[in-house]
Amino acid sequence: xxxxxxxxxxxxxxxxxxxxxxxxxxxxxxxxxxxxxxxxxxxxxxxxxxxxxxxxxxxxxxxxxxxxxxxxxxxxxxxxxxxxxxxxxxxxxxxxxxxxxxxxxxxxxxxxxxxxxxxxxxxxxxxxxxxxxxxxxxxxxxxxxxxxxxxxxxxxxxxxxxxxxxxxxxxxxxxxxxxxxxxxxxxxxxxxxxxxxxxxxxxxxxxxxxxxxxxxxxxxxxxxxxxxxxxxxxxxxxxxxxxxxxx
Ligand code: C5P
Numbered sequence: 001x002x003x004x005x006x007x008x009x010x011x012x013x014x015x016x017x018x019x020x021x022x023x024x025x026x027x028x029x030x031x032x033x034x035x036x037x038x039x040x041x042x043x044x045x046x047x048x049x050x051x052x053x054x055x056x057x058x059x060x061x062x063x064x065x066x067x068x069x070x071x072x073x074x075x076x077x078x079x080x081x082x083x084x085x086x087x088x089x090x091x092x093x094x095x096x097x098x099x100x101x102x103x104x105x106x107x108x109x110x111x112x113x114x115x116x117x118x119x120x121x122x123x124x125x126x127x128x129x130x131x132x133x134x135x136x137x138x139x140x141x142x143x144x145x146x147x148x149x150x151x152x153x154x155x156x157x158x159x160x161x162x163x164x165x166x167x168x169x170x171x172x173x174x175x176x177x178x179x180x181x182x183x184x185x186x187x188x189x190x191x192x193x194x195x196x197x198x199x200x201x202x203x204x205x206x207x208x209x210x211x212x213x214x215x216x217x218x219x220x221x222x223x224x225x226x227x228x229x230x231x232x233x234x235x236x237x238x239x240x241x242x243x244x245x246x247x
Contacts (some may be wrong), residue, residue, distance in 0.1 A: 016041075016138040017153075018233055019146035022160035023195050023206060024110065025167030027217050027225055031160065032142040033090060034226050035233060039140070044133040045081075045091070046143035046150070047113060049126055051104040052079050052095050054112030059096075064115045067122065074125035088178075107175070107182060107190050114194045117144075120203040138237075144198055147209035156236040158229055159208035162218040164191055 018035065020028050029045070036043045053074050054064065062069045080094040093101045103109065116122050123145075130150050133139055141150065147157035162170075168188035175182045198206040208214055213232055217225045 014153075015134045015136050016155045016237060017134050017146075017151040018138070018140045018236070019151050019154040019157045019209070019212075020140060020142050020160060020229075021144055021146050021148070021158070021206070021208070021212070023144075023167065023198065024191055025171040026160045026162050027170065027222060028142045028160050030222055031158075031226055031229055032140045035229055036140040038230055039138060039233065039237075041138040041140050042133060042135055043091070044130060044139055044141040044143070044146075046126075046130055046141065046146065047110075048081075048091075048093060048104060049074075049077070049079070049129070050113035050117045050122075051109045052077060052093070052100070053116045053122060054109055055095060055100060055104055057116065058112065064112060065119075067119045070116050070119060071121035071125045074122045077129075102178065102180075105175075105178065106180060107171075107187060110194065111190060114197050118197065118201045118203065123149075123203050144206040145204040147212050148207065149204045152209075156233055157209045157212040158215060158232070159212040160215050160217060160225070160229075162216060164188065164195065166218045167191055 018041070020032050020035075022028050032043055032045070035041070053070060056062075056073050056077065057064055057070055060073070062073060064070070078096045082092040082094065084090060084092050089101060091101070092099060093104055127150060130141070133141065134151070141154070143150070147154055147159070165188065168184060168191050171187050171191065172182060172184045175187075195206075215225060215228060
């Protein structure tokens with residue numbers, strides 16, 4: 001029996017969404033990619049949208065505090081996500097026709113993203129665009145407010161976290177593997193600043209949804225986190241009993 005859920009057959013209007021929120025470096029991105037691949041679901045990398053707004057603002061010389069102009073950028077954002085065969089970089093990201101896949105992943109782009117993400121008009125401008133990613137057979141949505149704001153009716157909400165030290169080390173390794181020069185200490189400071197900003201802003205602050213499953217991955221390997229999240233996802237989709245049954 002296939003374990004790909006045919007949820008649309010019974011609920012034509014509701015596409016199942018799995019929301020994965022948490023701070024920078026918590027492993028959300030990797031877990032999201034593996035989960036989406038296992039379930040055959042689509043992916044929303046909402047952080048990429050905020051990173052792209054920061055990048056577009058720099059490109060068009062719009063100040064990172066100019067809320068009205070940034071919201072206009074968010075509404076008109078000309079972005080394209082193209083699937084690739086590269087497991088490390090499964091999506092090629094294009095902004096206004098230009099490939100920016102690596103450019104949006106720098107630590108500076110993350111800091112710019114966090115600055116524009118504070119602004120309510122920018123967040124509002126992205127809500128519908130994010131919801132439009134929910135297409136059959138389902139969506140795994142990665143971000144800060146997927147479970148609390150954008151997909152409050154998600155069938156499963158995960159809040160993935162880890163100590164700031166562990167997250168800085170993971171980010172360091174990731175960026176180094178991509179050939180991007182960074183200092184571990186600078187990354188640690190930047191993660192702390194970003195946490196502080198994301199958790200304490202008035203608009204959609206980073207926090208677990210009341211009904212989220214909390215996973216602290218400080219002492220866990222990615223495989224363990226993935227196994228736990230996959231089991232929770234299968235249970236939420238009503239698949240648990242049909243998977244891996246002996247013949
Ligand atoms: O996840 P990522 O590191 O790419 O996100 C970059 C920044 O975008 C975060 O630090 C956060 O400020 C912002 N963000 C957000 N809401 C989301 C996703 C990202 O505010 N749903």
